[in-house]
Amino acid sequence: MKTHPNFTDADxxxxxxxxxxxxxxxxxxxxxxxxxxxxLANQIGDGKVLAECLSAASQLN
Amino acid sequence: MAIVSSTxxxxxxxxxxxxxxxxxxxxxxxxxxxPFVEPPDIRSGEVRRHAVVIVGGGITGLTLACSLAQLxxxxxxxxxxxxxGVKGAASRGICYTQKSLEIFDKLGIYERVARKGIQWxxxxxxxxxxxxxxxxxxxxxxxxxxxxxxxxxxxxxxIEGFLxxxxxxxxxxxxxxxxxxxWRSRVTGFVQHDGFATLTVETPAGSYRLQxxxxxxxxxxxxxxxxxxxxxxxxxxxxxxxxIADVRFSxxxxxxxxxxxxAPFNDNRSVWQHLMADDxxxxxxxxxxxxxxxxxxxxxxxxxxxxxxxxxxLQCEIVWVGPYAYRSQCxxxxxxxxxxxxxxxxxxxxxxxxxxxxxxxxxADNLAWKLAAVIRGTAAPALLDSYHDERHxxxxxxxxxxxxxxxxxxxxxxxxxxxxxAAIGLARQHLFAxxxxxxxxxxxxxxxxxxxxxxxxxxxxxxxVAFAWGNGAGTGTVNDLLKxxxxxxxxxxxxxxxxxxVERLRQLAETAPxxxxxxxxxxxxxxxxxxxxxxxxxxxxxxxxxxHAWALLRHDGYLAATGEVVDGDLVQAxxxxxxx
Numbered sequence: 001m002k003t004h005p006n007f008t009d010a011d012x013x014x015x016x017x018x019x020x021x022x023x024x025x026x027x028x029x030x031x032x033x034x035x036x037x038x039x040l041a042n043q044i045g046d047g048k049v050l051a052e053c054l055s056a057a058s059q060l061n
Numbered sequence: 062m063a064i065v066s067s068t069x070x071x072x073x074x075x076x077x078x079x080x081x082x083x084x085x086x087x088x089x090x091x092x093x094x095x096p097f098v099e100p101p102d103i104r105s106g107e108v109r110r111h112a113v114v115i116v117g118g119g120i121t122g123l124t125l126a127c128s129l130a131q132l133x134x135x136x137x138x139x140x141x142x143x144x145x146g147v148k149g150a151a152s153r154g155i156c157y158t159q160k161s162l163e164i165f166d167k168l169g170i171y172e173r174v175a176r177k178g179i180q181w182x183x184x185x186x187x188x189x190x191x192x193x194x195x196x197x198x199x200x201x202x203x204x205x206x207x208x209x210x211x212x213x214x215x216x217x218x219x220i221e222g223f224l225x226x227x228x229x230x231x232x233x234x235x236x237x238x239x240x241x242x243x244w245r246s247r248v249t250g251f252v253q254h255d256g257f258a259t260l261t262v263e264t265p266a267g268s269y270r271l272q273x274x275x276x277x278x279x280x281x282x283x284x285x286x287x288x289x290x291x292x293x294x295x296x297x298x299x300x301x302x303x304x305i306a307d308v309r310f311s312x313x314x315x316x317x318x319x320x321x322x323x324a325p326f327n328d329n330r331s332v333w334q335h336l337m338a339d340d341x342x343x344x345x346x347x348x349x350x351x352x353x354x355x356x357x358x359x360x361x362x363x364x365x366x367x368x369x370x371x372x373x374x375l376q377c378e379i380v381w382v383g384p385y386a387y388r389s390q391c392x393x394x395x396x397x398x399x400x401x402x403x404x405x406x407x408x409x410x411x412x413x414x415x416x417x418x419x420x421x422x423x424x425a426d427n428l429a430w431k432l433a434a435v436i437r438g439t440a441a442p443a444l445l446d447s448y449h450d451e452r453h454x455x456x457x458x459x460x461x462x463x464x465x466x467x468x469x470x471x472x473x474x475x476x477x478x479x480x481x482x483a484a485i486g487l488a489r490q491h492l493f494a495x496x497x498x499x500x501x502x503x504x505x506x507x508x509x510x511x512x513x514x515x516x517x518x519x520x521x522x523x524x525x526v527a528f529a530w531g532n533g534a535g536t537g538t539v540n541d542l543l544k545x546x547x548x549x550x551x552x553x554x555x556x557x558x559x560x561x562x563v564e565r566l567r568q569l570a571e572t573a574p575x576x577x578x579x580x581x582x583x584x585x586x587x588x589x590x591x592x593x594x595x596x597x598x599x600x601x602x603x604x605x606x607x608x609h610a611w612a613l614l615r616h617d618g619y620l621a622a623t624g625e626v627v628d629g630d631l632v633q634a635x636x637x638x639x640x641x
Contacts (some may be wrong), residue, residue, distance in 0.1 A: 030476070034483035042493045 001052035090150035090380070093222060095143045097245040102269040111137050112436050114260060114273035116248050116286070118142075120154065120217060121404030121421030122279030123224035127168045128429035130231040130239045132548050132616075134436055137271070138240055139262060141247035145221035151381050152307050152343050153217040154418030155335060156318075160506035161422045162209035163525040163618060167540045169230075170223040171209065177338045178215030184318040186500045189325055193488040194498040203505060206599045207524035208538050212318075212503070214337045216307075217418060248280070251289040251400075258399040275399060275432060275445075279421070282405045290397040296409075297464065298388035300350035301471035303412075304357045305385065307341050308367065310377035314342075320500040322470070322485060326369040331470050331500070341380050344370075345412075347470065354384035387411050389467070391460045395449040401428060408456035411463040413470065413501035420459055423506065423617075424452050430616035433548035434639060439574040444640030447514040455507035462502050469499035509619070514638045516622030518605070523618050526599040528580070531592035539600070542593075543616050546576040550635060551614040554627065555580045555601055558588040562627040573635050613638060 021029050115122045118140030126138045165171045186194035198204050198211035232238035250261030257274050278286040324332040331347035348357045390409040395402045404421030428448050434440035472478045487494035506522035525539045566577045579589035583596040604612035606623050613621040622634035
């Protein structure tokens with residue numbers, strides 16, 4: 001898993017992500033997030049990297 | 062002489078249908094009834110010792126009995142019932158994998174299965190009206206070389222009936238029957254001694270005891286042996302409920318496996334659809350969680366479901382209905398003392414992907430040659446422990462895969478449903494997401510990766526490919542060679558053999574329990590009298606070797622090991638695969 005900054009434009013992506021949820025209710029937002037996770041996970045592909053990302057994400061505190 | 066009081070002997074309880082719903086009798090089918098023969102043990106009181114006693118005459122126990130019969134190993138088979146089919150003419154396990162079909166071919170029932178059953182290789186999965194996943198097994202390389210097709214659908218009682226008849230046929234070829242089939246015989250007690258066990262058997266004519274060196278528990282999911290042996294299990298049960306309908310009707314859907322994740326005609330729940338023998342369709346409907354079995358299997362409900370699926374003009378005959386729940390379970394040790402667990406007693410899987418009955422058949426095929434070799438003294442008793450190594454790995458793998466499917470089909474409420482919804486939506490739009498749609502991963506012959514008797518390049522099943530006999534007498538198959546070798550190992554040597562190699566193989570065949578065959582291309586000269594021709598290289602491909610090489614096969618069609626040169630490595634591989 002990469003830990004160095006890898007975005008070509010972090011602020012632009014952040015805005016796009018938030019805008020994608022505009023006008024969506026809670027349920028629709030959840031579905032959008034789930035779809036996005038699956039799409040991005042397929043982009044990464046590598047099982048080991050995905051597992052590391054899941055582990056990092058799971059550290060909620 | 063003991064005085065038997067007829068007033069205190071309880072009557073033998075016939076095997077009961079385990080559900081009492083409307084259609085358990087099975088319209089249009091009359092199941093066979095096998096005779097109860099009072100064994101002499103009851104009156105004589107003698108406690109006789111047998112090398113092998115198989116408890117349970119279902120698909121697994123019968124496969125083992127038939128395999129042993131063909132290998133010439135005597136066994137007693139005890140079944141509490143006197144017919145095939147546990148719950149009347151229920152279809153139960155219907156999809157038979159290529160590996161199982163290859164095993165049936167080796168046992169001599171494949172022709173009957175192929176005539177009666179339905180071949181298929183295409184599967185489609187639908188969500189709503191959209192197809193979101195499909196496969197054609199003929200396109201997959203691990204199915205292409207065998208002389209058996211990827212799948213045949215047939216009702217489980219046909220397989221069982223064919224096996225019973227084949228065993229009877231084999232019994233007639235020897236002066237004394239090799240398999241002693243004892244119907245209406247229920248095992249009610251078990252004692253483990255040092256190296257053998259005593260079983261108490263209850264029959265309509267009274268009880269008796271017998272002893273066995275090897276007790277094979279193929280008695281199914283309600284086995285008493287787990288408790289008797291102190292077996293530990295890992296189990297998982299959910300609230301998913303289904304209802305099977307076996308029906309004959311006036312429509313003709315394509316002969317493909319169709320699955321709906323969300324079927325509009327079934328309250329957006331899942332539906333499975335398969336054709337079986339006798340024009341009977343097998344349709345599994347997913348019900349609401351924790352559904353009441355009697356309610357969902359009423360005739361009115363079943364007809365309503367069928368009408369919604371196939372239209373108002375449907376004419377249909379309901380053959381059998383059965384509601385079910387399922388669980389998954391893996392026995393942690395497949396051998397405890399004298400007892401070997403196989404079929405559902407070894408593991409229970411969720412019914413998605415045909416990994417239930419088929420793994421029972423493979424469990425039996427795995428142990429049969431090992432029992433034969435140990436009983437004959439051509440292998441060390443340690444060979445029998447490889448059964449656990451190999452079939453426990455297979456069981457664990459199959460439980461894992463089917464649990465994942467069950468989780469997709471009955472996701473936990475909340476976020477698991479959201480992810481499923483996301484996967485289905487994406488699958489409609491993008492190719493990549495189709496790989497997430499999990500309505501069952503069809504069973505394949507499991508590979509053994511940490512068996513004590515397989516080398517690093519061993520542990521894979523060899524497809525039952527065809528080749529040409531060296532003497533020009535037509536085509537043969539791998540099964541023909543395995544049957545010729547019986548419980549001995551089979552050495553296939555590919556390509557040219559030097560004189561010293563020929564001599565080494567000749568000596569090996571004299572001193573070790575092996576049979577050797579040279580495999581050649583269409584025009585290569587043969588150095589060995591026993592040789593076959595592999596013009597398309599299919600046999601070589603199926604053995605996963607290239608160029609000059611040897612492959613060591615076991616009677617269950619699995620590679621024990623491969624190598625390049627006929628030298629000490631081959632000798633060591635042979636010893637290893639016999640537990641020596």
